[in-house]
Amino acid sequence: MAKKILVLATSFLDTLISHPPEEGKARKMFEELVMNSNGEIEVIYRCERKPEEALKVAEFEGVTAVIADLEKYTREFLSKVGIKSGGSLRLISRYGIGYDSVDIKSATEFGVIVTNCPGCNALPTAEWAHSTILDIAGRRILHYKTASRGKPKEGPSRIDISGKTLGVIGTGTIGKLVVNLMKGYQMKVIAYDPYPDMNWARENNVEYISVEELCQKADIITLHAASNNTIIGEKEIRLMKPTAVLVNCARGILVDYKSVYSAVKEGKIWGYGIDEIWTDKSLPIDDMNIIVSPHVGSDTDKGKIGMQLMSTQAVIDFITGNTPRYVVNKEVL
Known part of the structure; x- marks a missing residue:
C-alpha cells in the first residue's frame, strides 16, 4: 500500500502575486518524489480544508506524513492516528514557525515527529x-x-x-x-x-x-x-x-x-x-x-515560498530515510 502524504496547508497551492521563480517548486518536489517511488508514495492535497474544523481519524487513514496548517492535533486525536498507537502517522510538518496547535508531549508519546520552519517567513x-x-x-x-x-x-x-x-x-x-x-x-x-x-x-x-x-x-x-x-x-x-x-x-x-x-x-x-x-x-x-488583521503578517509571496519549501523538504527527508533538519521533539528520534 502506498505511503500517503497529506497536505492541509491552506496556502500551499496558492497562485502568487509576483510569480517568483520558486512558485510551484514545492509541488514539483513532491511530483518528483512520487514519480521515483514506483507507486509507493501518494500525495493528497486538501488545501481547501478549514483549519478550525476538528480533525477526524478517517481523514488520516493510511497517512504517514502531513503538512499541517493550524488545525489542532490533540492528545485524543494523536492517540488514535499515531504510529505507536496503531495508526500510521509518523510526521507532522508544520507549515510555519509556531507549533502551538500540536500537543508535542502526546506526539512524542505516540511516536510522531513534529517539525517546523524557523525563519521561513x-x-x-x-x-x-x-x-x-x-x-x-x-x-x-x-x-x-x-x-x-x-x-x-x-x-x-x-x-x-x-x-x-x-x-x-x-x-x-x-x-x-x-x-x-x-x-x-x-x-x-x-x-x-x-x-x-x-x-x-x-x-x-x-x-x-x-x-x-x-x-x-x-x-x-x-x-x-x-x-x-x-x-x-x-x-x-x-x-x-x-x-x-x-x-x-x-x-x-x-x-x-x-x-x-x-x-x-x-x-x-x-x-x-x-x-x-x-x-x-x-x-x-x-x-x-x-x-x-487576520494573521496575514507572513502571508506574502516570500513567506509562502519559505513555508512551502521548508515544510516539503522535511517530509521528503523523512520519507527518504533521512532526519528532517528542524525537529521540535528530538526525543522521539
Whole structure:
C-alpha cells in the first residue's frame, strides 16, 4: 500500500502575486518524489480544508506524513492516528514557525515527529510589525474613516516615531529584523529576552533590561517572543506611557487583550495592533485606535515560498530515510 502524504496547508497551492521563480517548486518536489517511488508514495492535497474544523481519524487513514496548517492535533486525536498507537502517522510538518496547535508531549508519546520552519517567513512578519507600528502611531484607520466620510480630522493627529525609544520583547530572528528595519528612525533600542544575544546587542547598540523596565521606558513596544504565556498584562500596561504604542504580531496569548482594550479605551496607552482576528464581540473596537488583521503578517509571496519549501523538504527527508533538519521533539528520534 502506498505511503500517503497529506497536505492541509491552506496556502500551499496558492497562485502568487509576483510569480517568483520558486512558485510551484514545492509541488514539483513532491511530483518528483512520487514519480521515483514506483507507486509507493501518494500525495493528497486538501488545501481547501478549514483549519478550525476538528480533525477526524478517517481523514488520516493510511497517512504517514502531513503538512499541517493550524488545525489542532490533540492528545485524543494523536492517540488514535499515531504510529505507536496503531495508526500510521509518523510526521507532522508544520507549515510555519509556531507549533502551538500540536500537543508535542502526546506526539512524542505516540511516536510522531513534529517539525517546523524557523525563519521561513521572518522578514514578511517583521515588515508587518513595522507597518503596524506606523499605523498605530499615526491613528491610520481612524483618520481613514473620517476622511472617507468627507469629514475633517477628529481627535489627536499622530505621534512621532523618529528619535523615540523602541522596546523589543523577543530578539530572535523576527525581533532582530524589526530592529534593523527601524534603524532609519534613529531610535534608542531596549530589549528583553530570557536568552539575550549579547554579541548582537553590542553590535547594534541594544540594551537588555527587564520587561517591567522596558514597559516604563519604551515609546513603542513590539512583541516577538516564542512563548505560550502572557507577557503583557494589566500590571505591565500600568507601567506604560499614555503615548505608548503596543504591537503584537507574534501570538495573541502574549498580551491580555481585555486589559489592553481597557487601556486604549481609557487613554492609558496610545493604541494597540495585533495580527489576529478580534473575536470578542462584547468588546467592540470601532472608533478605537486598535488595529487587527487576520494573521496575514507572513502571508506574502516570500513567506509562502519559505513555508512551502521548508515544510516539503522535511517530509521528503523523512520519507527518504533521512532526519528532517528542524525537529521540535528530538526525543522521539
